[in-house]
Amino acid sequence: MNPIIVLMNGGLRLDDQPALAAAAAKGAPILPLFVMDDAAHGQWAMGAASRWWLRQSLTSLSQSFEDIGSRLILRTGDTADVADALVAETGASGLYMLRGYSPTARKLEAVLHDLCAMRAIECRRFSGSLLIEPEHIATGGGTPYTVFTPFWRRARELVQTFTPTPAPKRLSAPDTWPESTPLAALKLDPVPAAWAEPIAANWLPGEAGARVMLEKFVAEVMVGYKAGRDIPGTEGTSRLSPYLAHGEISIRRIWHACQKAAALDEGAAGGSEAYLREIGWREFAHHLLYHFPDLPQKNLKAQFDAFPWREGDGAALKEWRQGLTGFPIVDAGMRELWQTGWMHNRVRMIVASFLVKDLLWHWHDGAKWFWDTLVDADLANNTMGWQWVAGCGPDAAPYFRIFNPITQGEKFDPDGAYVRRFVPELAALPDAYIHKPFEAPAEVLRAAGVTLGVTYPKPMVDRKLARERALAALASTRADQVQSLCHTGA
Ligand SMILES: Cc1cc2nc3c(=O)[nH]c(=O)nc-3n(C[C@H](O)[C@H](O)[C@H](O)COP(=O)(O)OP(=O)(O)OC[C@H]3O[C@@H](n4cnc5c(N)ncnc54)[C@H](O)[C@@H]3O)c2cc1C
The missing domain is CATH 3.40.50.620 (HUPs)
Structure with a gap:
C-alpha cells in the first residue's frame, strides 16, 4: 500500500x-x-x-x-x-x-x-481546531458576526456534544523512512539561551503537559473559575492557551471534559459554562480572522484609521516592554510576560490599554511584542485582543474604554499578591499603596525601602492628562461621538 x-x-x-x-x-x-x-x-x-x-x-x-x-x-x-x-x-x-x-x-x-x-x-x-467552522455560523442577514454576545448565543445552540477520537495505539510504518532534518536546523533555540530558562521552569510543553493541565483545571480550578478567572494573583484559569495555540490539545477534548465534569457535579456546572464562554472568545476570534483576513493589519472599525497613534520604536515603548512604567500592575504584567512567556488575561487588557490609550502607541507595536514574547501567541486571539482594547475592534460598548491601572489593580489584586511577585522591589509596601506607590507618604516609602525614581520608576505619565489626551485623540477622529465619552474605566 x-x-x-x-x-x-x-x-x-x-x-x-x-x-x-x-x-x-x-x-x-x-x-x-x-x-x-x-x-x-x-x-x-x-x-x-x-x-x-x-x-x-x-x-x-x-x-x-x-x-x-x-x-x-x-x-x-x-x-x-x-x-x-x-x-x-x-x-x-x-x-x-x-x-x-x-x-x-x-x-x-x-x-x-x-x-x-x-x-x-x-x-x-x-x-479539528475549532468547535464551529466559520462558514457554519452567520447572522440572520447571512453576514459574519462582529459582536461576541450574539455570536456566542448562536454558537452555543449549534455546538453539539463531541466524542473525541482517542490517539492511535499503533501506526503502520513504511519499509524505508524518508530522511528527517535534524531539529537544530529548524532554528528554534532562543538567543541568548538563558532567556528561556525561567520560561522553562513554568511550563511542560507537549501533549502530556496539556493533559495534566486539563485534568488539574477540571478537578481543582473549574468550580471557582467564574470569580477566580479575574484574579491574577491566584491560579484561577486553565493556562491551556499555549497548548491550544500549538494544537497540542483538541478543543473538542476540552469541551468534552468540561461537559462531563459539569454533568457529574452540579457545583462545577457554573464554572464550566463560564469557561466554555471564554473558549467561545477563541472561536469568535477565528471567525473574525477568517472573514476579515487583513485584521492583523487593519482596524475592524475604519473610523480608527485616522486615530493619531504613535508608531515604531521609542523610549516610552521600551519602558512599557521592560515593565518600567511606574504603574505597578502594568509593570507586573510586562515582567510576568518576560519571565514566563504568558500573562493573565485581565492584565493583558490593562497593559494593552495603557500602551494604546495612556501612551497613545499603536496597537500594532503592542501586538508585535506580544507575538514575540508569548508562548501562546495566536494570530486570531492576539489580533482580536489588541483591536478590542484599542477600541477599533469587535466591541459592543458605546464608549471608549480606558482602563485605570490603579483601580484595576485595587479591584483585581486587592492584596497586591500579583504585584509583589513580579515587582519585588515594592513587596514591602502596605496594601493601601501597593498599586499607587507615588501616593504613599515619605515615611511609608522609606519603611518599605522604596525610593521613587531610584529603586522603582516614577509614573511615566500623568494619568489624568493622559486620559484627556486619549479622549481628545478619539474626538479628533469621531467628532460626532464626543458627547458620549463619559465612562471612567471598566
Ligand atoms: C491584548 C490581548 C492579547 C491576547 N493575545 C492572545 C494570544 O496571542 N493568544 C491567546 O491564546 N490568547 C490571547 N489573548 C486572550 C487571553 O488573554 C488568553 O487566551 C488567556 O489569558 C489564556 O490563559 P488561559 O488559557 O489560562 O485562559 P482561560 O481563562 O483558562 O481560557 C481558556 C481558553 O479560552 C480562550 N480564551 C480565553 N479568553 C480569551 C480571549 N479574551 N480571547 C480569545 N480566546 C480566549 C483561550 O484559548 C484560553 O486558553 C489576548 C488577550 C488580550 C487582551
Missing part, C-alpha cells in the same frame, strides 16, 4: 487529531510530516517564545510517534515544495491535514489541493 502523508502543522498531538485518525483508519503506512516554513508567514513568522515552545513540543511529539512504531519527519522550506518532493520520493497516495483559518494557512491549503490534483493523489482537509 502506498503511504499517506499527514501534515502535522497546526495539530501537534496524537489524541483527537482527525487527519491522523483518518489516515490510520486506511491501514496505509503513515508519514507524519512537520514543515518549518518561516517565509510563508512573513511578518507573522513564529516569535521567539513560541519557537522555544515548539522545540520542546516537537521533541515530545517525536517520542510519541516512536512509541507507537512511527516517526515524525521534520523538514524546512516552502511547505508545498517539501510536500511535493516527499510525494515524489515516497510514492504517497494522499496528503491529509488539519485546516487552518489564517490567510497563510488558507493560501497553503489551496496550493496543496492543486498540487495533489496535479499528481492525481488524494487531498483531504479536516476540521
Whole structure:
C-alpha cells in the first residue's frame, strides 16, 4: 500500500487529531510530516517564545510517534515544495491535514489541493481546531458576526456534544523512512539561551503537559473559575492557551471534559459554562480572522484609521516592554510576560490599554511584542485582543474604554499578591499603596525601602492628562461621538 502523508502543522498531538485518525483508519503506512516554513508567514513568522515552545513540543511529539512504531519527519522550506518532493520520493497516495483559518494557512491549503490534483493523489482537509467552522455560523442577514454576545448565543445552540477520537495505539510504518532534518536546523533555540530558562521552569510543553493541565483545571480550578478567572494573583484559569495555540490539545477534548465534569457535579456546572464562554472568545476570534483576513493589519472599525497613534520604536515603548512604567500592575504584567512567556488575561487588557490609550502607541507595536514574547501567541486571539482594547475592534460598548491601572489593580489584586511577585522591589509596601506607590507618604516609602525614581520608576505619565489626551485623540477622529465619552474605566 502506498503511504499517506499527514501534515502535522497546526495539530501537534496524537489524541483527537482527525487527519491522523483518518489516515490510520486506511491501514496505509503513515508519514507524519512537520514543515518549518518561516517565509510563508512573513511578518507573522513564529516569535521567539513560541519557537522555544515548539522545540520542546516537537521533541515530545517525536517520542510519541516512536512509541507507537512511527516517526515524525521534520523538514524546512516552502511547505508545498517539501510536500511535493516527499510525494515524489515516497510514492504517497494522499496528503491529509488539519485546516487552518489564517490567510497563510488558507493560501497553503489551496496550493496543496492543486498540487495533489496535479499528481492525481488524494487531498483531504479536516476540521479539528475549532468547535464551529466559520462558514457554519452567520447572522440572520447571512453576514459574519462582529459582536461576541450574539455570536456566542448562536454558537452555543449549534455546538453539539463531541466524542473525541482517542490517539492511535499503533501506526503502520513504511519499509524505508524518508530522511528527517535534524531539529537544530529548524532554528528554534532562543538567543541568548538563558532567556528561556525561567520560561522553562513554568511550563511542560507537549501533549502530556496539556493533559495534566486539563485534568488539574477540571478537578481543582473549574468550580471557582467564574470569580477566580479575574484574579491574577491566584491560579484561577486553565493556562491551556499555549497548548491550544500549538494544537497540542483538541478543543473538542476540552469541551468534552468540561461537559462531563459539569454533568457529574452540579457545583462545577457554573464554572464550566463560564469557561466554555471564554473558549467561545477563541472561536469568535477565528471567525473574525477568517472573514476579515487583513485584521492583523487593519482596524475592524475604519473610523480608527485616522486615530493619531504613535508608531515604531521609542523610549516610552521600551519602558512599557521592560515593565518600567511606574504603574505597578502594568509593570507586573510586562515582567510576568518576560519571565514566563504568558500573562493573565485581565492584565493583558490593562497593559494593552495603557500602551494604546495612556501612551497613545499603536496597537500594532503592542501586538508585535506580544507575538514575540508569548508562548501562546495566536494570530486570531492576539489580533482580536489588541483591536478590542484599542477600541477599533469587535466591541459592543458605546464608549471608549480606558482602563485605570490603579483601580484595576485595587479591584483585581486587592492584596497586591500579583504585584509583589513580579515587582519585588515594592513587596514591602502596605496594601493601601501597593498599586499607587507615588501616593504613599515619605515615611511609608522609606519603611518599605522604596525610593521613587531610584529603586522603582516614577509614573511615566500623568494619568489624568493622559486620559484627556486619549479622549481628545478619539474626538479628533469621531467628532460626532464626543458627547458620549463619559465612562471612567471598566
Ligand atoms: C491584548 C490581548 C492579547 C491576547 N493575545 C492572545 C494570544 O496571542 N493568544 C491567546 O491564546 N490568547 C490571547 N489573548 C486572550 C487571553 O488573554 C488568553 O487566551 C488567556 O489569558 C489564556 O490563559 P488561559 O488559557 O489560562 O485562559 P482561560 O481563562 O483558562 O481560557 C481558556 C481558553 O479560552 C480562550 N480564551 C480565553 N479568553 C480569551 C480571549 N479574551 N480571547 C480569545 N480566546 C480566549 C483561550 O484559548 C484560553 O486558553 C489576548 C488577550 C488580550 C487582551
